[in-house]
Amino acid sequence: MQKVQLLTAREAADLINDDDVITVSSSSALGCPDSVLAGIGQRFTETSHPVNLTSVHPIAAGDMYGVKGIDHIARPGLLRKVIAGSYPSGPSSAEPPLIWQMIEREEVEAYNFPSGVIYQMHRTAAARQPGVFTQxxxxxxxxxxxxxxxMNTTTPAAHVETATVSGQEWLFFPSVIPNVAIIRATTADEYGNLTFEDEGSPLGALDLAYAAHNTGGVVIAQVKRLAEAGSLHPQHVKVPGILVDAVVIAEDQLQTTLTQNDPAISGQLRKPLSSLPHVAFSLEKITARRAAQELKAGEIVNLGFGVSALVPHILVEENQGREVSWVIEQGAVGGIPLLDFAFGCAQNPDAIMPSIDQFTLLQGGGFNRSLLSFLEIDRHGNVNVHHLPRKRHVTAGVGGFADITSSAPEIIFMGAFTAGRRDIDAGPNGLHIRSDGPFTKLVNDVSAVTFSGPRALARGQKVKYITERAVLELTAQGLVVTEIAPGIDLQKDVLDRSEFPLIVADELRTMDLALFGETPAGIHLSPLPLHERVEQRASSLAVR
Known part of the structure; x- marks a missing residue:
């Protein structure tokens, strides 16, 4: 077996030609081959090449907290087009990431497609298939x-079209044919075999490598260290050396945005759940507690970034931390998904799957329910999670949200009822709104549709919306208020704060007062019996 070529990041950049399509495996800082991307930026500064690149990112590369990711190549002339499941986000008080500035100035064509679909576009390319048919x-x-x-007016209509197959409506995404795949692992041996022992997930490294290799492209792997040829255990090798053309060693690569190496993230150690940080009392914690009451012990539950990510930590505080099996799109199964910019990793996972395999579970509806955030809800039950109202650009983007909601049997959307500066007191007597946010999140029409309420109803999906002051359900007649928080005035604080009429349930309930205190709320998950679990999976077939 031939030894792999060892290059510096700057030397690896010379493997990229003008007009190439490069594909990058990462999820924010998790798995981000930052050194190689920096090498491309360095080469462009020195030589004004490569130019007119198309860059593909199933999940965002970089998050602006010390890891620059795509911003290394976000230069006019260097970057012509971006196809991404999500884009880097950063502190709202700072300048937007460079890629956002390019998108808003119409300096780059930019597409936002579902992460799972983008992974599948690589797999179909590797198998020399035309593309992905999906709903x-x-x-x-x-x-x-x-x-x-x-994502802007410069971007032409391309890369997705409608199709009818066997009488059903589908979207068709052509395969991605990359000239260069840039991936990251922990260790490479001298033959280029790659292991991921310090990583929170292998993400899509193998599929991106297959796509480039099988279509005549180049595969560049960034790693932390080099091992002797043939010394890696074959069952630990996730990307074989036969696919890898060059290796770049970056000894200082971070595991996540803030983590050099936490062995509890990579599955090398199990930490006590007591080591997790305490979740401070807040309105978001109240919302997360109420959502936790929807769950049953033994369920498989997906969750997304934002307030929904608090729910596993709420259950830890309630001594229910091991009762639910969490699945997140980056690949972790079980454990406790982490918060903020470590999201995408889990402490003490039971398994770490490649992202594309995790999306097979998620797109197929093989889980009980999903907990997700929202920015806006409208009169049709549509949800906007990717487009900031009153601003031109999107947030991080759709990511796996569309993949997950397409077949989820039950969906719980979580967020604040209003936006903007507000003064709301929460305590043992419930909520007291001194001054409310100036903007309602319940609008006549969302500024962009990330989730279709009418389609969910047609497919038989169960949908709830949980906020700090009210719980709503999606019905064929409209959105129904089923619960309100103690201390809330139904008319003034809920009905009048919606741009469209809400229906009030005949048996309107009051949310559990225990949710509003600083001590644990006494949440106890009842078990989901095996026969109910099987019946629920069978009934969910109608959603798929």
């Missing part, structure tokens, strides 16, 4: 009859 994204901003995933 993920129908009737949302991804649908070409709406925005086609385009």
């Amino acid at each position: 993920v994204g129908i009737d949302t901003f991804i649908d070409p009859r709406l925005q086609g995933g385009r």
Whole structure:
């Protein structure tokens, strides 16, 4: 077996030609081959090449907290087009990431497509298939009859079209044919075999490598260390050396945004759950507690970034931390998903799957429910999670949201009822709104559709919206208020703060007062019996 070529990041950049399509495996800082991306930026500064690159990112590369990711190559002339499941986000008080500035100045074509679909576009390329037929994204901003995933006016309508197959409506995404795949692992041996022992997930490294290798492209792997040829255990090798053309050693690569190496993230050690940080009391914690009451012991539950990520930590505080099996799109199964910019990793996972395999579970609805955030909800039950109202650009983007919601049997959307500066007191007597946010999140029409309420109803999905002051359910008649917080005035604080009429349930309930105290709320998950689990999976077939 031939030894792999060892290059510096700057030397690896010379493998990229003008007009190439490069594909990058990362999830914010997790798995981000930052040194190689920096090498490309360095070469462009020195030589004005490569130019007119197309960069593909199933999940964002970089998050602006010390890891620059895509911003290393976000230069006019260097970057012509970006296809991404999500984009880096950063502190709201700082300048937007450079890639956002390029998008807003119309300096780059930019598409936002579902992460799972983008992974599958690589797998179909590797198998020399034309592309991906999927129902993920129908009737949302991804649908070409709406925005086609385009993020500015410079971006042409491309890369997604509608199709009818066997009488059913589908979206078709052509395969991605990369000239260069840039991936990251922990260790490479001298043959280029890659292991991921310090990583929170292998993400899509193998599929991106297959796509480039099988279509005549180049595979560049960034690693932390080099091992002797043949010394890696074959069952630990996730990307074989036959696919790898060059290796770049970056000894200082971070595991996550803030973590050099936490062995509890990579599965090398199990830490006591007591080591997790305490979740401070807040309105978001109240919302997360109420959502936790929806769960049953033994369920498989997906969750997304934001307030929903608090729910596993709420259960830890309630001594229920091991009762639910969490699945997140980056690949972790079980354990406790982490918060903030370590999200995408879990402490003490039971398994760490490649992202594309995790999306097979998620797109197929093989879980009980999903907990997700929202920015806006409208009269049709549509949800916007990717487009900031009153601003031109999107947030991190759709990511795996569309993949997950396409077939989830039950969905719980979580967020604040209003936006903007507000003064709301929470305590043992419930909520007291001194001054409310000036903007309601319940609007006549969302500014962009990330989730289609009418499609969910047609597919038989169960949908709830949980806020700090009210719980609502999606019905064919409209949104129904089923619960309100103690201390809340139904008319003034809920009905009048919606731009569209809400229906009030005949048996309107009051949310559990225990949710509003600083001590644990006494949440105890009842078990989901095996027969109910099987019946629920069978009934969810109608959603798929």
